[in-house]
Every structure is written in C-alpha cells, then in structure tokens.
Amino acid sequence: MTSGPHLAVALDGVGWHPAAWRLPEARPEQVLTAGFWLDQAVEAQRGLLDFVTLEDTLALQDDPFNPSTDGTDRVQGRLDSVLVAARIAPATEHIGIIPTAVATHTEPFHLSKAIATLDYVSTGRAGVRVRIGWTPQENAHFGRRDIGTPRLADAHLGDQRSDIADLFDETADYVEVLRRLWDSWEDDAEIRDVATGRFVDRDRLHYIDFEGRWFSVKGPSITPRPPQGQPVVATLSHAIVPNRLAARSADVVFVTPTDRADAARTVAEIRDEQAKAGREQETLHVFGDVVVFLDGTTATARDHKKRLDDLAGAEYRSDAHVFTGTPGDLVDLLLDWHAAGLSGFRLRPGAVPHDLTGITRGVAGELRSRGLFRNAYEADTLRGLLGLSRPANRYAA
Amino acid sequence: MTKQIHLAAHFPGVNNTTVWSDPEAGSHIEFSSFVKLARTAERAKFDFFFLAEGLRLREQGGEIYDLDVVGRPDTFTVLAALAAVTSKLGLAGTINSTFNEPFEVARQFASLDHLSAGRAAWNVVTSWDAFTGENFRRGGFLPQDQRYARAKTFLSTALELIDSWRGDELAVDKAHGVFLRDPDAGSFAHRDDHFHISGRFPVPRSPQGRPVILQAGDSDEGREFAASSADAIFSRHGTLEAGQAFYADVKGRLAKYGRTHEQLKVLPAATFVLGDTDADAQERADVVRHQQVSGATAIKLLEQLWNADLSGYDPDGPLPDFDPVDGENTIARGRASVRMHRDPLATAQEWRGIAESKNLSIRELVIQVTGRQNFIGSAATVAERINELVQADAADGFILVPHVTPGGLDEFADTVVPLLQERGVFRTEYGGDTLRDHLGV
Incomplete structure (x- = not known):
C-alpha cells in the first residue's frame, strides 16, 4: 500500500441527491432487489475501494437537509442493511462491507452474532456502523422506552448531561458488549476431542457479565469468534459527544469537515479524546465524508448537479462538504485534507451510477495514476485493508 | 388422488x-x-x-x-x-x-x-x-404469566406491519417525479396489552x-x-x-x-x-446411534430426566436405584427437551421396566429410548x-x-x-x- 488515503463509498439508494432517482440511467424500481446492491458493491470492488457502507435507520428515509413536502417525490422504502450486506458478501471477494445498525432499539446480543456471521459469510470483510436512534419516529416503532427529548444540537455540549448524550453513552456500552461477545470464544475453543467426547474446551468460552446503566448481558456469544477477531466498528460524528463515542469505541470515524482547517481541527479533537480514553496506542481512522457530483470537466459536473437541483426544485444541501467538479480536482482536495490528518475518505455519490463510477473509475484511477492508491487488493480482510492487525483476545490467558 | x-x-x-x-x-x-x-x-x-x-x-x-x-x-x-x-x-x-x-x-x-x-x-x-x-x-x-400472551400477539402484530404495504404504492414515475402514490404508505398503529406502536413500516410489500x-x-x-x-x-x-x-x-x-x-x-x-440393503442400513443405524450416544452423553441425558448429578454412575452399568428428583428441573438449562419430560417419575418407571426386561445398561437403554431414526x-x-x-x-x-x-x-x-x-x-x-x-x- 502507498501513503495515499483510504477510499470508501457510502451507498444509499440511487445516490444521495433527492432527485437522483429521476435520471434516465437510474434504476429506482430495483432498490429493493439484491442485484441492485450487488452491482454497486461489485463496481466499488472493481475500483479496489477499501469498503462500502450501507445507510440505514429504523424508519422510512428522511433527509432533514433537503426536506420534502410529503415524501412522495423521493425514493421511499429500504431493506435491513445487515441483510443486504450478507446477501452481497458471498458474491464479492475483496471489498469490506459495513452495514448500519441502530444501537438504541436493538439487542447487542443479536447484532454481535449478526456481524460475526457477516464476517464468516464474507470471510473476514465485515464491519458495522453503529448509530443512535434518536427520532420520535423510530422510538414509536418500538414503543418500548422513554428516550426523553434528544436534540442533536445538544451533542455539541461537551460535559453537560443531555438526553442525546445518554444515547451516545448507551451506544458505547453497546459496542463494549459487541466486542466482548466477539471475544467470548477463544480462537481455539472448538477442540473436537474424540477421545474425551468434548466438542469445545469450556475453559476457552467466557461469560462477558456486562452490567451497565441500561442493560446487562451474560454471554458467551452463541457464535464463535469471527475470522477478523474483531470486525471493524465505525461511527459518524459531527460534534464533541459523538467524537467521544468514536474515541472510546470505534476503529473508523466518519467526519464532515468543511475545509482543510476544519479537517485538522476535527482530527485534533478526536485524537485528544482518544488519548483521554486511553486509546492513543490504537488505530482510529478518521475518514472525511464528501458528497460528490463528478464529470469530465468542471462545467459539465456543474450541469450534472444543476440538472438534479432543478428536478428537486432546490439546491442540494448536506451535513458533509459538497464537491462538484472533476475527479482530478477532487483528488487535489482529498490529498490536501489527507495532509491535514484524515486517513481516508468516504465519498457519497450524488447520483448512481454516474457518480459511483466517477468515484470507482475517476477518483480511484486518478489517485492510482499519482501512485497513491492500490493496484490490487493487498489483504484478504477489511482489517487488513485498513492496516489493523488481528487483535489478541481480551479473555485469552 | x-x-x-x-x-x-x-x-x-x-x-x-x-x-x-x-x-x-x-x-x-x-x-x-x-x-x-x-x-x-x-x-x-x-x-x-x-x-x-x-x-x-x-x-x-x-x-x-x-x-x-x-x-x-x-x-x-x-x-x-x-x-x-x-x-x-x-x-x-x-x-x-x-x-x-x-x-x-x-x-x-x-x-x-x-x-x-x-x-x-x-x-x-x-x-x-x-x-x-x-x-x-x-x-x-x-412477569412470567404475561409472556405467552405476548408471544401470541407478537406474530399478528408483525404480520400487521408487513401488511401495512398493499403492494400498489410505488409509482416510480420519473417524468412526473412521483415515486410514491400514497403519502401514508406503510402507516400502522397497533395497541394491545403488549405492544403500543405506530408509524410507518419501511419495507414495501415483498x-x-x-x-x-x-x-x-x-x-x-x-x-x-x-x-x-x-x-x-x-x-x-x-x-x-x-x-x-x-x-x-x-x-x-x-x-x-x-x-x-x-x-x-x-x-x-x-x-x-x-x-x-435394509440389513446394511440397520447396522449403520446402530453404529450411528452409538456415535450419537456415547457413555458420557448417556449419563448426561439420564441426568436430564433424573434431575440429579449422576456423574458417578457407570454408563455400562444399571440405572440408578433412586427415583428422579422431584421439583423444578434445574440440572440442564437452555434446551427444549427438558420440558418434554412432563412426568419424570412415570418415564423413569417405564425406562426401568425396559432396562430390566432386556437387561440393558444405562447407555444401551438411552440409545433405545431416545431419538431412534x-x-x-x-x-x-x-x-x-x-x-x-x-x-x-x-x-x-x-x-x-x-x-x-x-x-x-x-x-x-x-x-x-x-x-x-x-x-x-x-x-x-x-x-x-x-x-x-x-x-x-
């Protein structure tokens, strides 16, 4: 591998622009089929990207940055991203696959074995992005708990207790349970000792005995330790409170800097939190998210985006930086931000397939031509692609 | 027919x-x-x-x-x-x-x-x-007495969510910019003693x-x-x-x-x-049964009925001479078969009768009374x-x-x-x- 940035793509329907589905080459009628997702993953793999992420929530799609009057003009409806990941895993060979899971409303025991199993069916290419489920809509779908009145704005209040901070703290506990369960079987626990009739050595299976403020989980997992030992855990962060979650719990954090200085500031803040969490020796990749509208020239890229904005009736807005231009100009920007401390980028294609191939062929190709991106996959696992070693088991003597 | x-x-x-x-x-x-x-x-x-x-x-x-x-x-x-x-x-x-x-x-x-x-x-x-x-x-x-009631309403509630999409809601009309015909597609509201949920189900009809x-x-x-x-x-x-x-x-x-x-x-x-041949299959079946029920496994399966530690017993010897321990079965946990022994005393009596009439060891008895192909x-x-x-x-x-x-x-x-x-x-x-x-x- 070179010293260039890591490169990933964030898959979300037919692209991140709300009007992307209306382009002639878009296939919105196929978003609920396996083939639609497989084709995108295969395209990303063709570009030798590190991984794809799959967006998900426990509700219908809702884009607060680009509000719709009644939602009928948007792609609506989506599948459980962990199952989409499992469906595409056996049909791909190299690319990492990171679905999204909502910690607030789901069982860490179920998710732990689901991601461990994703790691088995992908032979070591699994990760999971963990998020909170803070909206009243998601909460009403479960009707199980009082989550207070979480406000995203409160995530900027560092040391002040808030309902949103509680959800992030709970998520840190949740990830701790995932990780303990992944380690709850030592690698050599299955002994198949015919002489004594023992299938496992029970001394190499471990109760995790997690007890926290929100839940307790006994363990061990029902699923043996996955191929990577610890599948990759990712989070998305825009503020100090989720930065702390990333610093405590994640291997990869996606951030949304607006410029190079903001990127440097964000990385510094995360490194500071990482040190406070006692994890300065561990690798925590900070990936910059950028929404991209790409074409061969700046003018045609602008036409491409304007066409989409005209269809939507409003200029596209995002939590992340929006780039419109050529792959070459984007690479210039990415390398500038990379120099400021970002270890990689998760690009969000404005429209699929146009901007997906813009990434997989254009951007990846441009980086490669500068000697800054792989010519072939150099590792068999997602951890390997990210330069993460296979970790020792916390319970092994 | x-x-x-x-x-x-x-x-x-x-x-x-x-x-x-x-x-x-x-x-x-x-x-x-x-x-x-x-x-x-x-x-x-x-x-x-x-x-x-x-x-x-x-x-x-x-x-x-x-x-x-x-x-x-x-x-x-x-x-x-x-x-x-x-x-x-x-x-x-x-x-x-x-x-x-x-x-x-x-x-x-x-x-x-x-x-x-x-x-x-x-x-x-x-x-x-x-x-x-x-x-x-x-x-x-x-509480324990509510769990079965919850289970019963669980399936009907899940099906209600799945049925919240009729199947004709997706227009996917690029020209007019209409993806969804019905702005309320997938809406549901359900309330009973166990589930009080509402909103919109995110997966269109499968x-x-x-x-x-x-x-x-x-x-x-x-x-x-x-x-x-x-x-x-x-x-x-x-x-x-x-x-x-x-x-x-x-x-x-x-x-x-x-x-x-x-x-x-x-x-x-x-x-x-x-x-x-049928005879060949019978022989193989016998071998498989002995693979499935080792001496150690026979003792463990017998413990599930006896509700007691029988680790001191010889699988090639006779059944214990005491009756199964009365009361909640606590010896084995996490398996459905434990609940199948609804009347352990009667089952033990039956097994003892078989063992005595055929002169069977613990292992041979367990092979015979459990899970024949x-x-x-x-x-x-x-x-x-x-x-x-x-x-x-x-x-x-x-x-x-x-x-x-x-x-x-x-x-x-x-x-x-x-x-x-x-x-x-x-x-x-x-x-x-x-x-x-x-x-x-």
Missing part, C-alpha cells in the same frame, strides 16, 4: 443427534458448510432449508455443555447469504417472539423475502426462559406478500394457532399412528378459520439412515415408507435432519429423491420461484 411430497433440509442441530466425531463431519460455523447443504437440497428440488434456534449456550450441572456441537451463526444473516448461492430453495429461520420486537422481526423477514426474491419463511416459536433472557436487554422485563409461516408448538393452543395462522407445521409426530392422529387433528381445525386442508402443510421432523433402510425402502406415510395422511412431507454436517443429505438426494420422482410424487423441477409456489400455500 396421489399427494405430492414436500421435503425440507434441517441444518444439523446443536444436540446429540449430530455426529461431530464422524471423519466426514465438517464445520458447523464456516459458511461453506451451509452452502454445501443448501446446494444439495436445491439440487434435489427440496422445498426449503431450515435453521433452528438457540440463543444461549446450553448448560448442565452449572457448566457449559461440551459433548455436543456448540455454536451457531445468526439465522437471518446466514439465510440472506444463502440467498446469494441458491435461486429457488426456500429459506426458513426459527425466530422466537420473546427476545425480539415485532418491528425488527417484520423488517428482517420482509427484507429477506425481497433479497431472496420470495423465499423467506418464519418458524415462529414462543419459547422463553429466564436463563436465555440473561443475554438480552429485554429479557425478564415481563414478493411473497407475507413470508411463509411455520409453527412448531404441540400444545392445544399451539395447534389452534397453527390452524388459524400458519402455512406449515413442524411437527414431531413422524410415525403412522401418531402422525395420522396429529394430521387429522390439525387439519380438522382449519374449517372454522375458513381454510382448506391444502393451506396448512404438516411436516414432521425426520432422521434417516440409508444402506445398500425415523427412516432406516435401502433407498427403495425409505422412499416407499415416506410415500406411504404421506399418502396415508400421516404427513404432507418431512423436514429431514441429517446427522453429519454438511454432506449428510447427499446420499438421500442421490438415491431416495430419484425414486420418489420416478413414482411421480416429488417434483423433478421447481414449478415456481417462491416458497409459496413450492408449498402450494
């Missing part, structure tokens, strides 16, 4: 019928084992592939039980991955209602049905125990509409539930008499729900041992027997449980299935694409 047989393949379970010590036995966790069995089942034109459930490692005498296969993957994840390597085979998963919420299970099955293009099936189980609940944040959050519903309970309530709501029953009545009685009972309950006999398939679980014989004999049971209305088919992973179905697929096909009682090609097509439900 000659009935068509339905067949399913059960991935070998986490129990002593699975012989992990066999030289042919492969991994129970590597995906390649699941692929192998599923592809064999699809090659043989089986209706579906089946996964059982167990959400806590079993324990006996306060220790993790180590004599059987231990460990299994996540059901939904494996089934979604198998959808990538099969194209017609149904994909059935056992998912219980206690450690899940209707919204997430409905979303997972609807997703699986889309991703498999209409091949998803849900074996609904209502089991619960506090022991398993220790792995879950919501475990034990309900190819099968609803996943195929399997039911496994044997109680009166369970049978009624199956008659009202299930497409197939996973029963344990595989013999002629018991099968016919069960079959008549559950089919007889259908009319009051306005359903016909064809709308509920009765599929007992069945084990099998094949041989070149349903079908033993040459391929011709087994094909004949299966067909007889189906035509005599003891079953509509069988869920076959091989004892070796992952190749344990190969011989059946290669030798028994062609004979059933020759008789015209089993499909030679899939007639449709969905599991509902295969089952005719």
